[in-house]
Amino acid sequence: MTIASAPRGRPVGTPSPARRRLRFDGWSLLSIVIAGLIAVPVVVVLAHVLVPTGPVWRHLAETLLPTYIASSLWLMIGVGCGTLVIGVGTAWLVTMCRFPGRRIFEWALLLPMAVPAYVIAYTYTGLLEYAGPVQELLRAVTGWNRGEYWFPEIRSLPGAAIMLTLVLYPYVYLLSRAAFLEQSVCVLEVSRTLGRTPTQAFFSVAMPLARPAVATGVALALMETLNDFGTVQYFAVDTFTTGIFRTWYGLGEPAAAAQLAAVLMLFIFALILFERLSRGGGRIHHTTQRYRALPGYLLRGGRSLLAILACLLPVALGFLLPGGALLVWALETAEEMVDATFVSFAVNSFVLATVASALAVAIAVVMAYGLRLRPSAIRTGAARLASMGYAVPGAVIAVGVLIPFAWVDGVINDWTRAVWGVEPGLILSGTICAVTFAYVVRFLAVSFNTVESSFGKITPHMDDAARSLGKRPIQILARIHLPIMGSSLLTAGLLVFVDVMKELPATLILRPFNFDTLAIRTYQLASDERLADASSAALAIVLVGIIPVMLLSLAIARSRPGTQLRSRGR
Amino acid sequence: MSRDFVLTLENVSHTFEDGTKVLSDIGFSVSRGEIFCLLGPSGCGKTTTLRLVAGLEPLSHGRITIDGEVVADDKIDLAPERRNIGFVFQDQALFPHLSVHDNIAFGIEHLPRAERRERVMDVLAQVSMAEYADAYPHTLSGGQQQRIALARALAPDPPIILLDEPFSGLDTRLRNAVREDTLTILKERGTTTLIVTHDPEEAMYVSDTIAVMRDGGIEQIGAPGELYCKPVTPYVALFFTAANRVRGIVENGVVGTPFGAIPAPGFATGARVLVLMRPEALLIDPKGGPPRANSLGSAEGTVLTARMLRRSVFTHLDFGEFNGERLHFHASNPGHFMPEEGARYRVDLDPDQTFVFPIRDKG
Numbered sequence: 001m002t003i004a005s006a007p008r009g010r011p012v013g014t015p016s017p018a019r020r021r022l023r024f025d026g027w028s029l030l031s032i033v034i035a036g037l038i039a040v041p042v043v044v045v046l047a048h049v050l051v052p053t054g055p056v057w058r059h060l061a062e063t064l065l066p067t068y069i070a071s072s073l074w075l076m077i078g079v080g081c082g083t084l085v086i087g088v089g090t091a092w093l094v095t096m097c098r099f100p101g102r103r104i105f106e107w108a109l110l111l112p113m114a115v116p117a118y119v120i121a122y123t124y125t126g127l128l129e130y131a132g133p134v135q136e137l138l139r140a141v142t143g144w145n146r147g148e149y150w151f152p153e154i155r156s157l158p159g160a161a162i163m164l165t166l167v168l169y170p171y172v173y174l175l176s177r178a179a180f181l182e183q184s185v186c187v188l189e190v191s192r193t194l195g196r197t198p199t200q201a202f203f204s205v206a207m208p209l210a211r212p213a214v215a216t217g218v219a220l221a222l223m224e225t226l227n228d229f230g231t232v233q234y235f236a237v238d239t240f241t242t243g244i245f246r247t248w249y250g251l252g253e254p255a256a257a258a259q260l261a262a263v264l265m266l267f268i269f270a271l272i273l274f275e276r277l278s279r280g281g282g283r284i285h286h287t288t289q290r291y292r293a294l295p296g297y298l299l300r301g302g303r304s305l306l307a308i309l310a311c312l313l314p315v316a317l318g319f320l321l322p323g324g325a326l327l328v329w330a331l332e333t334a335e336e337m338v339d340a341t342f343v344s345f346a347v348n349s350f351v352l353a354t355v356a357s358a359l360a361v362a363i364a365v366v367m368a369y370g371l372r373l374r375p376s377a378i379r380t381g382a383a384r385l386a387s388m389g390y391a392v393p394g395a396v397i398a399v400g401v402l403i404p405f406a407w408v409d410g411v412i413n414d415w416t417r418a419v420w421g422v423e424p425g426l427i428l429s430g431t432i433c434a435v436t437f438a439y440v441v442r443f444l445a446v447s448f449n450t451v452e453s454s455f456g457k458i459t460p461h462m463d464d465a466a467r468s469l470g471k472r473p474i475q476i477l478a479r480i481h482l483p484i485m486g487s488s489l490l491t492a493g494l495l496v497f498v499d500v501m502k503e504l505p506a507t508l509i510l511r512p513f514n515f516d517t518l519a520i521r522t523y524q525l526a527s528d529e530r531l532a533d534a535s536s537a538a539l540a541i542v543l544v545g546i547i548p549v550m551l552l553s554l555a556i557a558r559s560r561p562g563t564q565l566r567s568r569g570r
Numbered sequence: 571m572s573r574d575f576v577l578t579l580e581n582v583s584h585t586f587e588d589g590t591k592v593l594s595d596i597g598f599s600v601s602r603g604e605i606f607c608l609l610g611p612s613g614c615g616k617t618t619t620l621r622l623v624a625g626l627e628p629l630s631h632g633r634i635t636i637d638g639e640v641v642a643d644d645k646i647d648l649a650p651e652r653r654n655i656g657f658v659f660q661d662q663a664l665f666p667h668l669s670v671h672d673n674i675a676f677g678i679e680h681l682p683r684a685e686r687r688e689r690v691m692d693v694l695a696q697v698s699m700a701e702y703a704d705a706y707p708h709t710l711s712g713g714q715q716q717r718i719a720l721a722r723a724l725a726p727d728p729p730i731i732l733l734d735e736p737f738s739g740l741d742t743r744l745r746n747a748v749r750e751d752t753l754t755i756l757k758e759r760g761t762t763t764l765i766v767t768h769d770p771e772e773a774m775y776v777s778d779t780i781a782v783m784r785d786g787g788i789e790q791i792g793a794p795g796e797l798y799c800k801p802v803t804p805y806v807a808l809f810f811t812a813a814n815r816v817r818g819i820v821e822n823g824v825v826g827t828p829f830g831a832i833p834a835p836g837f838a839t840g841a842r843v844l845v846l847m848r849p850e851a852l853l854i855d856p857k858g859g860p861p862r863a864n865s866l867g868s869a870e871g872t873v874l875t876a877r878m879l880r881r882s883v884f885t886h887l888d889f890g891e892f893n894g895e896r897l898h899f900h901a902s903n904p905g906h907f908m909p910e911e912g913a914r915y916r917v918d919l920d921p922d923q924t925f926v927f928p929i930r931d932k933g
Contacts, residue, residue, distance in 0.1 A: 470726065
């Protein structure tokens with residue numbers, strides 16, 4: 001028996017109870033370490049349920065908690081219903097009906113996704129407040145004076161629900177549209193031959209088939225609702241996120257803030273459960289693979305006008321109007337506002353977003369490649385765990401990051417003071433370390449999903465071929481996978497980049513002192529009621545936000561052959 | 571250990587990580603320059619065997635030796651990149667972002683630049699693709715891609731090359747041509763080859779030796795002619811062609827069939843046996859002359875229908891009742907004689923295509 005080369009550097013003859021390659025190895029260890037780090041914030045928050053905070057918590061529970069719960073629930077109900085109706089309705093119209101402008105609406109309906117909720121909230125406040133253009137026009141036309149007329153108060157809970165609905169309905173639209181496109185037209189046509197009208201076919205066949213996707217869309221929108229800080233804070237609606245802030249900064253009670261965050265996590269878990277339940281169990285398999293051109297109910301006259309209006313309204317209110325207002329204000333204030341400090345905010349945003357997206361993509365590649373090399377239970381579990389961050393509100397992550405980071409900093413400083421008599425300061429919690437880490441926790445799922453599906457498109461035989469040609473796994477990653485996946489990695493990075501640019505609550509809590517970003521700048525100017533001055537920063541965020549929307553609409557356009565409706569006649 | 575064997579598997583058993591048992595105690599050896607084929611239906615473990623040899627799947631039990639070096643046993647598990655084997659996949663798996671030249675050079679990057687280039691051009695010439703060095707895989711046809719995949723596997727000059735259903739991705743007409751080319755290249759180079767296929771005709775066409783696999787075990791190993799003419803189990807016999815069958819009980823060394831008692835050597839009286847008669851064994855006598863000299867027996871059958879299939883005529887025959895069973899047999903006779911529908915003919919039984927197997931309890 002020749003043993004010229006001992007495999008894997010293990011001395012030959014060492015008793016080994018099992019196959020080495022099956023066992024624990026570098027990739028698994030790395031996956032676990034990453035998943036463990038990513039899970040730290042949520043674990044910290046949940047662990048604080050056990051920390052006694054006595055009177056503070058009792059005070060919170062008796063006075064504010066019911067308010068937080070009630071307004072969070074009302075917001076969720078409002079946003080849930082609103083996104084459901086707008087999202088599913090417009091998705092049905094653009095996929096199944098034919099009317100002028102449909103092809104434009106297909107992608108235009110996604111545009112509001114580019115606008116962060118807090119930006120649209122500031123913009124509408126600027127438009128609808130007493131001194132804003134709408135009321136001024138009203139007074140000029142009618143001659144009324146202050147107090148002589150009633151005007152709806154935008155800065156209220158219903159107002160917040162409307163703002164959130166306007167920017168979150170694209171989630172539902174996107175997923176229900178994809179579900180409608182997947183449905184076989186044959187099934188719909190059968191229902192027509194069995195005597196259903198188009199409307200009846202929608203409710204009895206199309207909707208039930210699309211239900212899992214719709215539920216996922218609504219669940220995503222609701223998670224974003226719970227994540228929102230900027231809108232509710234500005235509108236003075238007491239929800240969990242504002243409560244966490246107030247408890248942390250106002251009362252100076254990190255532990256109680258963490259406990260509020262833990263209660264908020266209950267809402268998130270409930271949402272995840274709801275999404276799983278509505279998806280699981282009766283997983284629907286399409287019985288036919290025949291995807292012919294969609295029927296394209298031809299709408300004429302008044303009905304087509306109604307369809308146009310139904311699609312135009314969400315786009316206009318969610319993007320065109322606020323975007324236009326921002327543009328006008330930005331042009332008016334540009335001279336004053338776009339200066340060296342503005343550039344430094346933009347640079348800060350850019351640096352943070354670049355670092356975070358590079359990290360998120362790199363980590364996603366490590367975890368996804370680990371899964372590809374050997375999809376063990378450990379690695380799958382680690383990847384699943386690490387992707388949960390997307391459901392966790394930024395404020396919760398911020399609290400969960402700051403508490404342990406501050407503790408580690410304290411330990412380091414105590415130690416160096418004892419040994420060398422110097423204090424290095426807040427190495428973790430006082431630098432961009434903390435905020436970058438929070439971004440990675442929150443947005444890793446975004447990059448992971450993209451990277452994983454990109455890996456999935458490369459046949460495993462590619463790896464096998466490369467290995468039999470003498471390359472080690474790490475070389476294969478560098479030589480085969482990364483070059484092939486190039487553009488997907490860029491996309492993954494870009495998606496994280498934009499999410500980071502828009503992120504507000506975690507940035508607000510975790511950014512280093514005097515380290516302001518465009519989002520922070522927008523928030524601060526708006527808080528000072530300088531809405532017009534905030535417009536240039538806000539507009540910059542919206543413009544960057546359009547990039548992923550474009551990527552998304554390209555992706556759906558390519559997703560299925562036969563997406564195009566029959567062009568002529570029936 | 572004999573030097574003649576490039577690859578040896580001994581007592582190889584394998585269980586997937588999820589607990590599925592795929593191979594139980596198989597063993598075989600491949601001689602230098604031999605084209606050895608694993609033949610079996612999908613799910614019989616033949617591709618797993620290939621992956622075990624390549625090291626793409628860690629071995630559970632047994633021993634695998636390549637070129638005198640143990641690459642896998644209970645202690646050793648050499649990584650695939652250190653086993654020095656060539657592997658050609660069903661889907662080619664050419665690297666899409668690399669040119670044909672770089673694809674082939676991928677496995678020989680340790681060589682100096684000039685030598686590498688020379689080696690690449692050499693193998694490219696062998697597969698008659700020299701002018702495609704700078705092309706990218708997606709610009710090539712399926713057959714061309716297959717040749718490049720073969721060239722890529724051959725470039726490092728491995729002691730053995732593994733082919734996993736290499737022709738099944740190609741359409742029928744192309745398949746024969748590519749198969750022919752591949753066989754020529756492998757034989758010219760004298761490359762030791764282990765090939766996997768589910769197609770008996772393909773196996774017979776390309777192989778020196780075939781191992782017929784079933785449910786994770788090897789039924790029989792032998793030259794194609796040996797397997798075809800002397801199958802040791804009904805499974806092997808039936809894998810190459812369908813056959814007419816009757817069951818019977820041996821009495822004094824013979825067993826009764828519709829064609830009369832035929833010898834069942836080696837069976838004790840009372841043994842239950844299965845008699846398989848290939849369609850080729852049923853020789854229809856068009857003229858009604860005397861029975862053939864070497865015939866095992868004869869019987870009269872009624873023609874249900876007859877069909878011309880290229881070089882032979884396929885006839886459905888009714889032999890009436892036998893052991894309480896209505897016998898509907900098939901005969902396949904070379905030539906162009908078309909038996910008349912409804913007519914009765916004498917049919918002789920050819921001993922070379924008739925096999926008697928024991929019926930095991932439950933099996």
